[in-house]
Amino acid sequence: MSYEAMNAWNTETDGSAAQAVRNERLAGRYSYLEREGLLPLPVQGGITLVVELRHAGWSAECLRLLLQHSGPSVRLIAVPVTADFPLQSLSEQFAGEPGLLFLPFTGDHYRVNEALAFAETSFVVLLEDCVMVSPGWLGNLLWPPVDDPAVGVVAPYSASERGEGQQRRHFAGYGELSAYAGHLRDNRQADWSAQEVLSGSCLLIARELLLRVGGLDASLGGRRLIIADWCLRARQSGAKLALSAPVYVHVLHPLEAGAVNSAGSRARSEEEQAYLRKWNLPEGSDGGDTRLVPADLAACPAQPFIPLGLDSAAGMLVTAVVYFEENWTAADSRERQQSLQASQSYGNIRWVWVRDSWSQSFPEFPVQERDAVITVHGEQPWLHALENISALYSGEIVVYLSASAAYDSQYVGSMAEILQHSRADIIVSSVYAADEPGQRAETDGYPGALPLERTAHRSGITPGRIVRREGSLRSLVLAPDPALSVGYTGGLAEKPGPARPAAFSGEGEEG
CATH class of the missing domain: 3.90.550.10 (Spore Coat Polysaccharide Biosynthesis Protein SpsA; Chain A)
Structure with missing residues (x-):
């Protein structure tokens, strides 16, 4: 093989400025x-x-x-x-x-x-x-x-x-x-x-x-x-x-790479369409190789974190904070408590149930030794208790769960693993993560409020203010502390929710 052509190419493209950069x-x-x-x-x-x-x-x-x-x-x-x-x-x-x-x-x-x-x-x-x-x-x-x-x-x-x-x-x-x-x-x-x-x-x-x-x-x-x-x-x-x-x-x-069957062509076309949709790219009109880079990457919404697949979060103590926003009967709330605990496959969870005795009917839950039921009187103490879980219980991660929402069996474990590998202090999951950050709602003067039922944060911090968003059945949102970083993750889509409590009548919705 001749190297004269390569040497000529190097000489032509190797200007003094480029050589100075290389020397440096x-x-x-x-x-x-x-x-x-x-x-x-x-x-x-x-x-x-x-x-x-x-x-x-x-x-x-x-x-x-x-x-x-x-x-x-x-x-x-x-x-x-x-x-x-x-x-x-x-x-x-x-x-x-x-x-x-x-x-x-x-x-x-x-x-x-x-x-x-x-x-x-x-x-x-x-x-x-x-x-x-x-x-x-x-x-x-x-x-x-x-x-x-x-x-x-x-x-x-x-x-x-x-x-x-x-x-x-x-x-x-x-x-x-x-x-x-x-x-x-x-x-x-x-x-x-x-x-x-x-x-x-x-x-x-x-x-x-x-x-x-x-x-x-x-x-x-x-x-x-x-x-x-x-x-x-x-x-x-x-x-x-x-x-x-x-x-x-x-x-x-x-050698046979050029022989492509129609089924393979269709599969590649579907893959390319999925990529184009993910990055909001226009369809290629020339039928050739699709353009892979958005014209303005900075304008694209942040893509969700994808777990690496190794259960590196195993062993971490996760505090799962369960709250009831609706008026459940004692029987319904006990059944929901049992189904939530049984549904999560992650094995190292401390369950904390936070209840407002003035507006919510709760049974005395049979909890394990490390689990807890916090009873307060009135909505403001109830919200304050939800905000300060990290100060009350040791652990590594806090995950908020609404009794009115449904979660995949891997939800708590996945949130723990994602937060462990993320640099963010707070993460938000599910379809909400796909929303463009600039489009998130402002609630009662709190910009960037996050749905509490899809939020988790590192232990040892107070994540911000938890407030009620008026006009919404599942209304608790977290207004994050501006000093904390927020990450967004997909792949934890919400399942169809549980049946609403039989005794629900709209009570307990007042702020």
Whole structure:
């Protein structure tokens, strides 16, 4: 292979200004390494590589190259994404390999997110088993976050990347591939550029960003769209995306890739339509590749957090605060108490029932030792008690539940996991989360009021004022303390509500 053309390209595109930027970056890198004691590698605690297994004919070679060229501090997690992948035969080829973990396929949830949750290293690389790497690939992917800490996602050049990062190459063998990749590394050191979106087969992600943004949205179906969606969500959280010019990875393609049946075309079309709807993008008119980036990402409403799938919240004590806004009979309220407790699958819940004895008929609930019933007299003390649960009971998370609402069996556990991985102090779930923040209602002078029945917050804080919204049956809202951050999450849609209490007559609605 001739390198004269590549050298000419480098000379033409490498102006003095660009060279000055690269020199500054290289100097900054050395200073960073010297200061942190990290020479010669720019990372502490190793790297986790999550490999999506789709191609049985390529996966073994992909894993061998990753183990050979990624360094001793790398851990691999391999995850089949189809039910028919021959995992047993592949795992037998790597028996005794201490740095490689296989997660079996399960159809009930997206195990790629679970594999990402297993990662406890500072960075995670998500890649497909059609990716072939060469010496030095990983170290060069790690540099952009050192140059600019705002960079949380980095991709190499490859055939599967779009736009500037797309390079389609053919090689006679692995030696030729390795030589080409080495040539790029030598001639493009410290060269990277910010991107609007990334969607290729290989992606390096800062774990801190992963925990903040959440998992991949598997409902979009197509991997390219799933990755692009996650990158846009990362940008919404303030992270930068980078394309690393010194790194090229080779992506294998099946020879029959051009043969597409009509059913596959329809499936892809449906996936693209789901992506376009999610990001409010117009339908493409040319029938070609859909545009992946909204014209004004800042104007798009915040997308919901998606749990990574690992039950990392298990063991946390959650205080579930149940309140009754309607006039229930003693029998109805006892039945509702029992059904709420039985419906939640999360195992570490302290139930706290807050009642106003002046307007609500309550039985003496049979509660467990750590549970509690708080009885107050009058609406204002009742609201004050709801606001100050954290001051009364220890725990890690407070979740508010209305007796008049219905919740999925995973609701409390999901809220706990989401809040654990979020930077927000308060989170709001369900369809309300999809509303544009600027459209949220103002209640009696309290801007940005949140529906209490869909709200949770960290323990140890007073979340704000709880007030009644007039003219609404389920009327309690939280006016959050302006000093606290609020996050929004979907995927916890409300079920049809329980039957309204037989004795309800509109009483107890006065403010």
